[in-house]
Amino acid sequence: MTLQTSHILRDYMRPETLPTTWCAGCGLGIIMRSIVEAIHYQGLKKDDVAMVSGIGCTGRMSGYTDFNSIHTTHGRAPAFATGLKLARPDMQVITIMGDGDAMSIGGNHLISAMRRNMDITAIVVNNSIYGLTGGQSSPTTPMDSRTTTARHRTFERPMNLEVLARAGGAPFFARATVNHTASLTKLIERALNISGFALVEIISNCHVLYGKMNEQPVASGMIANMDKETMRSNPLLKKRASYPVRETATGKTYLRDSNSDAAQSSVAADTKDRGVIFENKGSVGFSRRYFSMLENIRAQKEHAGRPDD
Amino acid sequence: MAEFEVMYGNQAIAEGAIAAGCRFYAGYPITPSTEIAEILSDRLPEVGGVFVQMEDEIASMAAIIGASLGGLKSATATSGPGFSLMQENLGYAVGSEVPCVVINVQRVGPSTGLPTKAAQGDVMQARWGTHGDHPIIALSPGSVQDCFDLTVKAFNFAEKYRTPVIFLADALVSALQEKISVPHSSELDIYARPKPTESPEDYKAFAFTKGGVAPLATFGEGYRYHVTGLSHDEKGYPTEDSALVAQWWEHMHSKIEDNLDDILLYEEKQLDDAEIALIAYGGTSMAADHAVAIARQQGIKLGLLKLQTIWPFPEKRVKKLTENVNCIVVPELNFGQVRSEVERLSAGQAAVVGVNKADGNQITPAEILAEVTAQLRNTP
Numbered sequence: 152m153t154l155q156t157s158h159i160l161r162d163y164m165r166p167e168t169l170p171t172t173w174c175a176g177c178g179l180g181i182i183m184r185s186i187v188e189a190i191h192y193q194g195l196k197k198d199d200v201a202m203v204s205g206i207g208c209t210g211r212m213s214g215y216t217d218f219n220s221i222h223t224t225h226g227r228a229p230a231f232a233t234g235l236k237l238a239r240p241d242m243q244v245i246t247i248m249g250d251g252d253a254m255s256i257g258g259n260h261l262i263s264a265m266r267r268n269m270d271i272t273a274i275v276v277n278n279s280i281y282g283l284t285g286g287q288s289s290p291t292t293p294m295d296s297r298t299t300t301a302r303h304r305t306f307e308r309p310m311n312l313e314v315l316a317r318a319g320g321a322p323f324f325a326r327a328t329v330n331h332t333a334s335l336t337k338l339i340e341r342a343l344n345i346s347g348f349a350l351v352e353i354i355s356n357c358h359v360l361y362g363k364m365n366e367q368p369v370a371s372g373m374i375a376n377m378d379k380e381t382m383r384s385n386p387l388l389k390k391r392a393s394y395p396v397r398e399t400a401t402g403k404t405y406l407r408d409s410n411s412d413a414a415q416s417s418v419a420a421d422t423k424d425r426g427v428i429f430e431n432k433g434s435v436g437f438s439r440r441y442f443s444m445l446e447n448i449r450a451q452k453e454h455a456g457r458p459d460d
Numbered sequence: 461m462a463e464f465e466v467m468y469g470n471q472a473i474a475e476g477a478i479a480a481g482c483r484f485y486a487g488y489p490i491t492p493s494t495e496i497a498e499i500l501s502d503r504l505p506e507v508g509g510v511f512v513q514m515e516d517e518i519a520s521m522a523a524i525i526g527a528s529l530g531g532l533k534s535a536t537a538t539s540g541p542g543f544s545l546m547q548e549n550l551g552y553a554v555g556s557e558v559p560c561v562v563i564n565v566q567r568v569g570p571s572t573g574l575p576t577k578a579a580q581g582d583v584m585q586a587r588w589g590t591h592g593d594h595p596i597i598a599l600s601p602g603s604v605q606d607c608f609d610l611t612v613k614a615f616n617f618a619e620k621y622r623t624p625v626i627f628l629a630d631a632l633v634s635a636l637q638e639k640i641s642v643p644h645s646s647e648l649d650i651y652a653r654p655k656p657t658e659s660p661e662d663y664k665a666f667a668f669t670k671g672g673v674a675p676l677a678t679f680g681e682g683y684r685y686h687v688t689g690l691s692h693d694e695k696g697y698p699t700e701d702s703a704l705v706a707q708w709w710e711h712m713h714s715k716i717e718d719n720l721d722d723i724l725l726y727e728e729k730q731l732d733d734a735e736i737a738l739i740a741y742g743g744t745s746m747a748a749d750h751a752v753a754i755a756r757q758q759g760i761k762l763g764l765l766k767l768q769t770i771w772p773f774p775e776k777r778v779k780k781l782t783e784n785v786n787c788i789v790v791p792e793l794n795f796g797q798v799r800s801e802v803e804r805l806s807a808g809q810a811a812v813v814g815v816n817k818a819d820g821n822q823i824t825p826a827e828i829l830a831e832v833t834a835q836l837r838n839t840p
Contacts, residue, residue: 165686168697198682203526214686214697219679221529222688222698224552227522230514234523237510238484238530239680260522263515441510448505 632743
């Protein structure tokens with residue numbers, strides 16, 4: 152990745168840490184740019200942003216971006232972020248994890264942070280493989296894939312993060328791909344404004360490992376196939392794909408079916424941003440609740456301290 | 461003025477933490493440490509602090525590191541099974557030099573063991589539990605007073621040397637009730653975390669100074685730096701440069717080894733004329749103390765070295781003791797974890813024997829005295 156790609160990016164990078172360890176054509180560069188753009192467009196100061204990452208290719212992102220950054224242990228980013236957010240409730244805390252990081256080793260932390268409605272913008276980069284260790288099966292590897300730990304093809308079912316997000320009680324879940332960079336940035340911007348746990352799953356490509364073992368060895372081809380990939384791991388999108396298609400000026404748009412999962416959820420997705428699967432508008436995050444409790448305790452104490460009352 | 465209060469050990473640890481300035485606690489319930497969490501869930505919000513119950517001990521350890529980087533003095537409390545789960549992020553805190561206090565109220569292990577019974581079986585785990593060679597500080601309270609005083613010390617050491625400090629309590633002291641002296645806040649020596657004075661551009665969060673540490677900047681205050689569990693340079697960026705890694709190791713070891721006078725805490729009782737000595741720590745030191753009193757009545761020249769700092773081990777003091785007495789008896793609720801250290805330092809100078817059990821019962825003064833008199837009979 153070169154610094155010429157975006158003038159915005161340059162102001163948010165740590166040049167001494169570059170080049171990245173990522174392979175040419177990896178979607179992580181696109182994702183890093185989108186995160187930085189979202190922060191920039193939201194007018195957040197670098198000092199007020201913390202990026203907390205896990206382990207793996209995705210985990211390296213926190214080192215490259217010029218925020219307050221923690222490159223934590225494998226899967227634990229939500230737990231580190233919980234401590235940091237409660238110590239510095241004024242900060243915008245973003246976690247960035249891979250699919251193995253978030254859904255396998257860190258599954259418990261992810262679920263608990265959702266249940267707690269901790270104020271974290273959680274970005275999960277899903278490339279369906281363990282990249283840094285060399286192409287082993289991950290919790291989102293599609294069935295019947297080849298990996299370095301499944302030479303005879305995978306037979307485990309991939310995890311669907313959307314279902315986990317609903318069960319965990321996350322107030323916001325969006326799914327995007329590195330093939331749709333403009334909407335990716337917008338989705339992250341929206342997630343940054345959620346009070347509570349906002350989860351964004353980004354489908355990315357590992358053409359070097361997953362692709363080479365599964366007949367998709369070229370980054371561009373793999374990225375072009377992403378809509379299909381997204382549907383494969385997302386039953387909702389699959390269902391939506393079967394709905395009547397309407398032609399618009401900007402291209403094809405899927406019409407919403409009133410019986411769809413999204414319409415049936417407590418608060419239907421805002422159809423303006425494609426990719427928002429569900430959003431609960433009344434969400435109040437953990438830290439806001441906690442510190443209003445502290446305010447109440449302080450007020451009660453002052454009240455009790457006054458002799459005339 | 462200090463006030464006298466009756467407290468039990470876990471309560472004194474919780475109050476000591478508040479007095480030391482602890483304002484963040486993350487934990488997971490586990491016997492026999494749970495009261496610490498229960499008390500702090502009440503006390504921390506009262507002083508404007510944060511209490512959060514996490515999903516497990518792995519997350520608890522992670523959360524206190526995150527909070528410490530956010531500028532709060534942080535702690536967690538657990539027992540053996542939870543302490544095992546904490547080893548991963550304990551190593552992270554060591555390597556990334558993040559201050560925090562990890563309280564382990566020891567119970568009988570391995571695994572679930574005897575949840576309500578005291579043991580001292582985690583001494584070596586406190587030293588070597590997380591992977592990789594690394595320095596560590598571990599303190600062990602031998603009374604309810606120690607629970608308060610040493611908890612304050614633990615926070616001070618954590619902040620001063622930017623390291624996790626392990627507080628090795630046991631179910632003997634944690635449930636014991638005693639009258640203790642609670643110092644007024646003005647009488648307490650509290651180490652406040654220093655702020656960096658240099659500009660953010662010049663700031664090196666992980667400076668490889670010899671015998672000291674760089675001030676740890678709080679996240680969000682203009683010093684944007686990188687924290688990682690990877691081997692890193694002085695700015696915190698990952699490195700595989702072996703020369704830098706070697707410098708890092710020197711810094712890590714020297715920040716503890718160059719400050720032993722400050723870190724090593726122990727109490728001596730009747731050692732001046734002792735011919736035979738006890739080395740004890742934690743709850744067992746109470747029985748040892750009693751044994752010395754009885755022995756002296758019987759005319760036996762017995763003394764006690766009570767260790768409060770277990771790691772780093774007070775090597776010089778123990779070595780000197782092995783030169784001055786004929787025999788050292790080490791009572792402990794394990795099968796000789798501290799005794800092996802004493803044997804190593806004695807190197808044949810003095811006989812070293814243990815009084816050991818790990819069956820859930822405590823060691824009595826009579827059992828210690830029986831071993832002492834047996835050793836006296838063996839001495840020519």
